[in-house]
Amino acid sequence: MSEENIGRRKEKCENCTKQCNKKQRDEDISSLPEEDVANGEVPASSHLLKQQVLLSACLSCEGCVSEEESLKISQQNLEEVARVLGLNKKCDVSKHQVLVVSVCPQSLPFFAVKYGLDIPEATRKLCGFLKSLGVQYVFDTTLAAGFSILESQRDFVQRYSRRHHDSQALPMFTSSCPGWIRYAERVLGSLVIPHICTARSPQQIMGCLVKDYFAKQQKLSPDKLYHIMVAPCFDKKLEAVREEFYNSLLESRDVDCVLTSGEVFHMMEQMKVSLADLDSVPLDHVLSGVGDPALVRHQGRGSEGFLEHIFKYAASELFSLDVEEITYKTLRNRDFQEVCLERDGEVLLQFASVYGFRNIQTLVHRMRKGHVPYQLVEVLSCPGGCVSGRGQAQGETGGRVDKALVQQMEEAYSSLPVRLPDTNPGLHILYQDWLEGQDSTHANTLLHTQYQQSPSQTRTHTKPPHIQW
Structure with a gap:
């Protein structure tokens, strides 16, 4: 990509938020006639919903x-x-x-x-x-999150085993956040894509x-x-x-x-x-007869907790160590933290959670310089994790994050009991009855995908534009 094009993309991306806000103000969105809500019909989206x-x-x-x-x-x-x-x-x-x-x-x-x-x-x-x-x-x-976690765990252990002869095996980046995946495909290219976990x-x-x-x-x-x-x-x-x-x-x-x-x-x-x-109606279950009536969550602050699950699994599988509690060390801020597994003074594993694009930029900058000590990084584009997603955390006006609402949601989310995917009988049944086994071709096809460099990103070693958020 020419320097002129790189400069153009940098300018476009740096002004993205401003341009999109302007576009929302300037666009004259013609609203469709509203449905008759009195009859219980789903209304057409109002301006607020568009x-x-x-x-x-x-x-x-x-x-x-x-x-x-x-x-x-x-x-x-x-x-x-x-x-x-x-x-x-x-x-x-x-x-x-x-x-x-x-x-x-x-x-x-x-x-x-x-x-x-x-x-x-x-x-x-x-x-x-x-x-x-x-x-x-x-x-x-x-x-479904249980499947994603279990497959991510297995992917990490396999990557770890080939780390000495595959330079792209580690670090492994999690793949559950589409904002992060989009950024990796469109901007970072070959620097990051081979390192992304293949689990859907x-x-x-x-x-x-x-x-x-x-x-x-x-x-x-x-x-x-x-x-x-x-x-x-x-x-x-x-x-x-x-x-x-x-x-x-x-x-x-x-x-x-x-x-x-x-x-x-x-x-x-x-x-x-x-x-x-409104009637109080219980959730349905994909697998009849095995559904747990109690709502549960996976480990992790405001997300599915891929880091914690993979960390504990890797400690057990690779080093025969049983980790009960994980201690986070805050680095730059609450959204850039790391955890270490040590034995006799030796660091065996070093993972990081990196949330928000400013922190992601710091991570990428270090990766370019070869200064990333982590074997795994849980990456989420929203500061605070998935509970802070902009589809529910924004205030009524201005589009800013409602911090009080986020805090209340985090407290509510943490009240749910934790259940490890490994202990969910439904997952084991589906692996056999639906996927024909954990290592089957069917399981690999339905539970994994591949991420590709954007066609416009044909360069392999050119540094992507330095974008600031």
């Missing part, structure tokens, strides 16, 4: 999101959900699509705080609301569970299911439209539509939903 995909306030300029992607993302909104629900009411039953909603565990604290309820009761109310609209099944994604994110594994396993259990073709994800961040919309998650033969995506927690809540406000009038 929020831009900010991609962590960094990647939403036209240099990073193509026109085709913009079109696909624009279809992930409440109007599209209303359209599918409307068609189900009008067309013949044989042409109906079964609506399935999967809710990220990190979205549940948002509804709990907004409702003034504990997470289990808030979840039941949310489930009642979604089913009142015409949704047939509501799942949470804990099972919980969202996309949930897509496979719904469109493959659950569809077969229901004796339905995947295109007969319309799969909606409720997530805490806008970036998940872009992840859902990636080409590798689309079945061209069946014209079906693993995840058809992503709605942020905030979008769902604004819809409820617009429909003037009363909590007292």
